[in-house]
């Protein structure tokens with residue numbers, strides 16, 4: 547696929563390298579008459595929910611089924627271009643035909659009955675700090691989760707279920723993985739230890755149509771929705787074709803690789819895994835859970 551034009555300015559790239567995230571504003575049309583509005587309107591019926599009765603809304607997160615999808619390249623070309631730019635070009639993507647769909651992660655009223663837990667190392671009962679990826683063994687150079695994108699289908703307001711992020715978490719998570727070339731199971735990360743090494747916590751509020759790109763090693767968690775305004779988002783995962791490389795003779799590091807090198811405080815790194823790079827099935831995860839009980 548052809549390389550899209552760069553959309554992130556040098557300042558935005560520098561922001562990503564320093565803080566592990568960048569926001570691309572106004573990436574796709576929202577509001578009356580748009581595809582997004584139709585998907586949202588239809589979601590109430592799909593889920594059997596009454597939009598006029600907030601007391602009846604579920605206090606657990608909803609994962610909706612994908613019944614329709616769009617090509618991100620056509621639907622949100624600037625979001626697409628930003629993904630490609632941060633990952634180092636379309637040739638580095640496992641599948642450059644990125645798709646988004648109406649499989650919303652919806653937060654209608656999660657944690658509504660608990661006191662507000664502000665951005666910080668603490669969690670509430672509904673969500674813990676983590677990095678994504680329960681479907682693969684984690685290595686520092688793992689290609690599976692190339693970037694974590696937050697698609698904001700609706701406005702994300704303060705105390706309205708916006709994702710919390712810890713921009714200075716990439717260093718601690720990268721160090722943990724760098725010390726474990728034998729691989730880390732998704733349930734093995736000491737999330738609490740890792741988040742307590744961080745001091746920068748933010749609530750990723752955004753407008754409808756925004757796309758927030760975050761580094762795959764960014765610790766994040768869901769938040770409570772106290773606002774009686776449903777929050778609709780998706781996590782957009784894009785994989786690399788090849789493992790990351792931290793020792794490129796030509797210096798052509800992707801921004802994803804550069805963030806990790808900065809987090810580790812080195813210019814380059816010889817890193818070689820000592821385990822098996824593999825995807826985990828549900829059976830793998832269940833067998834491991836059973837073995838630990």
Ligand SMILES: [Fe+2]
Nearest residue numbers: 676677678766
């Ligand atoms: Fe997550």
